[in-house]
Amino acid sequence: MIATVPTRAETVAAAQASIAHGSKSFAAASRLFDRPTREKAWLLYAWCRACDDIADGQEHGHAMTRVTDAAPRLAEITAKTDAALAGDPVGDPAFDALRIVAAETGLPHRFAHDLIAGFALDAEEWRPRSEADLYRYCYHVAGVVGCMMAIVMGVSPHDDATLDRACDLGIAFQLANIARDIEEDDRGGRCYIPEEWLVEMDIPPGQHMKPPFRKRLAVLARRLADRAALYEASARAGAPALPFRSAWAVLSAAAIYGAIGRKVADRGEHAWDHRVTTSRADKLRFILRALGEARGRAGMVIVPRPAELWTRPR
Secondary structure, three states, X not given: OOOOXXXXXXXXXXXXXXXXXXXXXXXXXXXXXXXXXXXXXXXXXXXXXXXXXXXXOOEOOEOOOOOXXXXXXXXXXXXXXXXXXXXXXXXXXXXXXXXXXXXXXXXXXXXXXXXXXXXXXXXXXXXXXXXXXXXXXXXXXXXXXXXXXHHHOOOOOOOHHHHHHHHHHHHXXXXXXXXXXXXXXXXXXXXOOOHHHHHXXXXXXXXXXXXXXXXXXXXXXXXXXXXXXXXXXXXHOOHHHOOHHHHHHHHHHHHXXXXXXXXXXXXXXXXXXXXOOOOHHHHHHHHHHHHHHHHOHHHOOOOOOOOOXXXXXX
16 A cells, blocks of 8 residues: 655644744744745755654753764665655655655755754764864855755755855854754764864864863853854855845854853853753844844945855855
């Protein structure tokens, strides 16, 4: 018997449930899109979330564990993704979500493969040696998601200038997340702080979470937050290229995630005593402020993208 393929509406509903459970910040920002864009954003999120969960042995981004079968997990992600991009029903709601959104938006397949390459880096227990290595990783796990979200918002795959700004926003998000999750990543056997930075601060390998090094670690966390702010500022300059509601959502998300990095920096050596979050009141404040910014985006002075920022691969 041939299994019934879920309808688009059923797949969208499953994707909405996934984002509501997995990311309150992204869920809040996504509601600012018009309905068609919002649904596509949910579909894309569902696939990204599922890939991350499979790779890290977690549930909707929670309780990451050390996985001992990274290669089979990566193979599963790759096979299901390839099937979805080929237009074949997968039988997994998250990957069928990718099938739908890729077909509806003309999503370049290279972006999906670039995200999988990020999971491959983790599967290899890769660590960044330099700052450039850090940005390359951030591109593969988040910057490329920004590019895919831009496609969902109607940006042309050939509009490199706008895609660069979208990539910058993803990198900003990831840098803030890395700063926030240093302790959680350490428990999972991972470290995304460049080795050169740790050497600079005279922190021995694998010892960065130990109490004697907390003050030095706080310096590096602030550096991550400062770098995140640079990429966030660059991303904001791309808002005039977007429709009003998409610009509103992007600017809201930039403020919400930007606050995470700033809170980590402000807490110093106590940044990892409790997980940094943004409150519902904070989210509302950021969304209302972004509304005014989105309305005024046409009057924004367009500035060139800073030449010193790392640039995504073409």
